[in-house]
Amino acid sequence: MGEALAGCAAVFLPADPPREGQIAFWRPDGGPLPETIEAPEELTVTRRHGSGARRRTVPAVRMSVTDALPLLTRARHATAAHPAAACWGAAALHALHLIARGRLLPGLTGGAVDAWRAGPLDTEDLAQLRAIAAAMPAEAHAVPLPGNGPLRLAAPEALLRAFLDAIADALPRTPAAAAAVGPAFASRAATRLPGAHDWAAEVAAGADAGVRVSLRLDLSARDLFDQPSGVERGVGEVTTAAALVQVHSLADPTVVADAAELWAGEPHATATATAAATTHFGPRARIDTLLVLRRAARVWSPLARLLERPVPDVLSLTDEELYELLGRAAHTLAEAGVTVHWPRRLARELTATAVLNSPASPGSAADGHGFFEEAGLLAFRWQLALGGEPLTETEMDALAEAHRPVVRLRDEWVLVDPALVRKARKRDLGLLDPVDALAVALTGETEVDGERVEAVPVGRLASLRDRLTAELPPAAPPEGLRATLRDYQLRGLAWLDLMTSLGLGGCLADDMGLGKTVTLIALHLHRDHPSPTLVVCPASLLGNWEREIARFAPGVPVRRFHGSGRSLDEPGGFVLTTYATMRGSAAELAAHHWGMVVADEAQHVKNPHSATARALRTLEAPARVALTGTPMENNLSELWALLDWTTPGLLGPLKTFRARHARAVEGGSGPLRDTEATERLSRLVSPFLLRRRKSDPGIAPELPPKTETDHPVPLGREQAALYEAAVRETLARIETAEGIARRGLVMKLLTTLKQICNHPAQYLREAAPGLSARSGKLELLDELLDTILAEGASVLVFTQYVQMARLIERHLAGRGIPSQLLHGGTPVARREEMVDHFQSGAAPVFLLSLKAAGTGLNLTRASHVIHYDRWWNPAVEDQATDRAYRIGQTQPVQVHRLVTEGTVEDRIAQLLAAKRELADAVLSGGGETALTELSDAELADLVSLRRPS
Secondary structure (H helix, E strand, O other): OOOOOOOOEEEEEOOOOHHHOEEEEEOOOOOOOOOOOOOOEEEEEEEEEOOEEEEEEEEEEEEEHHHHHHHHHHHOOOOOOOHHHHHHHHHHHHHHHHHHOOOEEEEEOOOOEEEEEEOOOOHHHHHHHHHHHHHOOHHHHOOEOOOOOOOOEOOHHHHHHHHHHHHHHHOOOOHHHHHHHOOOOOOOOOOEOHHHHHHHHHHHHHHOOOEEEEEEEEOOOHHHOOOOOOEEOOOOOEEOOEEEEEEEEOOOOOEEEEHHHHHOOOOOEOOOOOHHHHHOOOOOHHHHHHHHHHHHHOOOHHHHHHHHOOOOOEEEOOHHHHHHHHOHHHHHHHHOOOEEEOOHHHOOOEEEEEEEEEOOOOOOOOOOOOHHHOOOOEEEEEEEEEOOEEOOHHHHHHHHOOOOOEEEEOOEEEEOOHHHHHHHHOOEEEEEOHHHHHHHHHHOEEEEOOEEEEEEEEEHHHHHHHHHHOOOOOOOOOOOOOOOOOHHHHHHHHHHHHHHHOOOOEEEOOOOOOOHHHHHHHHHHHHOOOOOEEEEEOHHHHHHHHHHHHHHOOOOOEEEOOOOOOOOOOOOOEEEEEHHHHHHOHHHHHOOOOOEEEEEOHHHHOOOOOHHHHHHOOOOOOOEEEEOOOOOOOOHHHHHHHHHHHOOOOOOOHHHHHHHHHHHHHOOOHHHOOHHHHHHHHHHHHHHEEOOOOOOOOOHHHOOOEEEEEEEEOOOHHHHHHHHHHHHHHHHHHHOOOHHHHHHHHHHHHHHHHHHHHOHHHHHOOOOOOOOOOOHHHHHHHHHHHHHHHOOOOEEEEEOOHHHHHHHHHHHHHHOOOEEEEOOOOOHHHHHHHHHHHHOOOOOEEEEEHHHHOOOOOOOOOOEEEEOOOOOOHHHHHHHHOOOOOOOOOOOEEEEEEEEOOOHHHHHHHHHHHOHHHHHHHHHHOOHHHHOOOOHHHHHHHHOOOOOO
16 A cells, blocks of 8 residues: 555545544546555545635545554655655654653543543744644645635645644554543543533643743742742741743744743843744733643642742742752653752752772882781761762761751852762761772772762772782883893783882783793893792693793793692792602792792692692792683682782672672673673773783784794603603614614614604504693693683694594593694595584584694684694695685684603704704705614614703
């Protein structure tokens, strides 16, 4: 129907009652309607004839106003719509807006039938109707008025008002409404109410009033009342607040007058109005004003007192009425068309803020040294302010004694909330310990009497808060550092320096590969503390720390507190130990004086109740730093464990932390999560935890496209015994062999040693091996995978031995880590399925045979590549790495090479860096083949096991 009527003109046909009105669609050219419209009706319209007009009959489609609404509203923007239909569409939309605003008035038709009308209309409504009427083409009101007299047409504005009434009368009537309240004003059927004529006349007069009323509040209105000394309240105090009635002309919004002037016959216009506009109120102005006030008194009863006065000009207000106008009464009156105007001098707000005051002790600075150990408590109280300016104690005392909703303060009238008066009377909120005070200062809010309020620190606490939350410039690289730090690493150094200089700890939680180790080494050099730095880390990382310190801070002493013969006698530098050693030697380590304690891979102490975590807490130091790429793996209790070690007391007891923060944050996900609680916890912990991801702006662009890291790991006891036995026996045979036989023995020895370095089970060909705690490489692989998978990343693990890949696959399955294995025997179709499976994220760990999968695969899902065992030709390793590092990769690629320290793997890595001649031979001569040409002494030096000192 809508498409068939496109291009037709529309005209409104009023009716009695209004809800029976119709919209008629017709063609101005007199042509027939589309054939899809069955049985069109006849409609009498006018058309121009010379200088006049005459009637004619055209086919038309008549629809009720409710059925026509969708067509009309769409016609507003339809390019094919006739201008007449578009105008009635605009009128329909305005009618819907009036109904949505509740602008409906009940009344009676001339036949005493119930009918709704649209109203009251304000100035903006009238302006909108006049604009639509001015744009209305002749076809929109082309139906002549009934009668046998001269041809007459309805005025556009009058027809629009009738149309608004028709929609207002039709839409509220539903079967459900009729069943709930009865037929009057709810049923579409006519309901006669002959006894309600007077009531209907009053409502109709109010709806058609040519004026609008507003109330202008005056807070020093003593001289406005009839009584010379004011109006007495019931409690014996004089009220000086009043509401002055103002009258506005709807015909001309620029015309306004006080009711007193209107009754005195002296209405005036604003400066923009002409003198003639002063008569714009019309002869019914006083009656209309009384009708509006009578209607408004039904929604706010104090206005009824105005109707008892000879001139409804001034309404005295009690304190309670003044409070009502501050709240719901003003809103209710606005809905009834009466606006409340407050004096401009009340624009400044009186506010209350919870203030934390920590007076600085003599000689103290704005730092955190001993902050949590201070015996003194911090004052917590309300501070009131006017327009942002704090009130003095005297002013707050005066406010506390106020019994009025409006008081005079600093030569201004101020609206006073009773809640603020109560806060002024009871300013002190008690005392807070330093831990809670700092938490409140960082979050910026706290809870008082079940309500969350803004909290502001002052004094030393404010200075500490500002230093913790300020953006830091990059630090200058310390002397003695043999590394070029990137910008984000220099900023991390500045942050660690700030936290340690304040006597507060911190957790550096950068993603793997962003250089946490070198940043910590730079911090040690920057602090230049006479006492040593203790680094606690997994056993697999001892060699890495030792090498990184020797590389980036040559000359700084470094020693291991691990294994037999360990000692703490030497001063300064770095002391490296493992979590297991620390746990067993906690008392000895706790008795030593440390300049800083560092927990690397600090997720090892995420369980605060574990023996390792308890032992770590016994180590005292002026600075504690946690390093981890996964500060939280499962729940917020793990984050609490880290930060409660680095900054004891920051988050309070674990039970309190879970009740105050964790339950609200962990209670949902996505849109169900408590965002306010999450943001509050973030503000609390963010100064103590620095977290940068590779995907963060300004981080990944500064990294090289590919970052390569050698991870030295120790041999296990079983591995070392097998390694030494293999070297001893094979070297004895090599000494007596020559030619091809010798070269074969060398190749066999190298293969044997690499298999032992991988895992004893591979070398021993065990059918059902026990894998745990037998290989340093496998333990480090577990460490790496835990971190990588916690980051949600995917990884490729290359090994040149299918047997070793199967052992790893079995080991990961036992740990519940999904993986898949691709090797030379994998069919081509299966290879493609496995690639798709990995690229979709279904299996985050992909085990690959180096030779079988080193070329021809696109595995850009991976952001990490692990070479479990070394291939002597770096080009082969690079080809394997390029399965992830290739066109289409959007993530920085981290390459990890596992190297057993003190073994042939370790020596080859050193030779590649230090001996150019041998490196050239290896690179150009095919890898292991070049090694067969070494002398017996060189070969013995290459393969002999070197134990760490």
